[in-house]
Amino acid sequence: MKLYYSPGACSLADHIALHEAEIGFDRVRVDLKTKKTETGQSFDEINPKSYVPTLEFDNGEILTENVAILSWIADQRPALGVTGDLGTARLTEMLTFISTEIHKQFGRVFKPSCDAEAEAAREKIRKRFELISTLAKGDYLFGSEASVADAYLFTMLLWAGKVRLEIPARLTAFDQRMRTRPAVQLALKHEQLD
Ligand SMILES: N[C@@H](CCC(=O)N[C@@H](CS)C(=O)NCC(=O)O)C(=O)O
Structure with missing residues (x-):
């Protein structure tokens, strides 16, 4: 699983929550000005919405929106839910x-x-x-x-x-x-x- 993030952006919430949940993931930094990932990939091709956070599952599926990603993390670890x-x-x-x-x-x-x-x-x-x-x-x-x-x-x-x-x-x-x-x-x- 990969979390596309930008330092200090709202994706920090998902970054923290993934660590809280102890879910293994790779971090991929995105330059929000150039819309390139740290490996030079076009971010728009990964997430046409063109913003972080973006979670990419191992099967290639992507999940976007803080509310959806944080809810999904809480589903994986109910202790982080309500x-x-x-x-x-x-x-x-x-x-x-x-x-x-x-x-x-x-x-x-x-x-x-x-x-x-x-x-x-x-x-x-x-x-x-x-x-x-x-x-x-x-x-x-x-x-x-x-x-x-x-x-x-x-x-x-x-x-x-x-x-x-x-x-x-x-x-x-x-x-x-x-x-x-x-x-x-x-x-x-x-x-x-x-
Ligand atoms: N609706 C999205 C908004 C996410 C968002 O605002 N991301 C910002 C960083 S905090 C971003 O990537 N902005 C870049 C852009 O819109 O070009 C969510 O709630 O997840």
């Missing part, structure tokens, strides 16, 4: 919230069409981090154990740091807690972000 009657739905709810309401807003912060757009996006992200910090059920989003959603939230906090967006104290503590996890340390090391 238990209970609504467990799967709650995980999907959280992953979708992070993806569509936080991740997407960062695009407007990184590449705004104007200052007002950037500021509006920052405000939305701030509010959503605030909300997530109140929704968290324990040390991690769903209680005392980390799930794949925590890997995604951690990646968003890394981005918040890059653009100097203030985050609630509870999320600062969460960020520090995540950084003590071997899977996080390994992924940060591999992406040279440590």
Whole structure:
């Protein structure tokens, strides 16, 4: 299995989650500007959507989208998912919230069409981090154990740091807690972000 990633991009969430799941995989770095992999392959031929994360299975099939890849990882290792009657739905709810309401807003912060757009996006992200910090059920989003959603939230906090967006104290503590996890340390090391 191969994970196509770009250092510090949202694919970091999947990178961390694969390590958490102890699933063996090869990392293939993608230059998102040239759309070439580290071996010079055309990334668009691998994933016509032209973005990371992209997971390629040994039979050549590819899986894209953070929500789908992280859900698939949780399916392989239920300890990284959410238990209970609504467990799967709650995980999907959280992953979708992070993806569509936080991740997407960062695009407007990184590449705004104007200052007002950037500021509006920052405000939305701030509010959503605030909300997530109140929704968290324990040390991690769903209680005392980390799930794949925590890997995604951690990646968003890394981005918040890059653009100097203030985050609630509870999320600062969460960020520090995540950084003590071997899977996080390994992924940060591999992406040279440590
Ligand atoms: N809908 C996708 C979006 C993934 C995404 O935004 N990937 C970014 C990096 S964080 C990317 O590869 N951008 C390159 C591009 O769009 O050209 C998902 O949620 O997985």
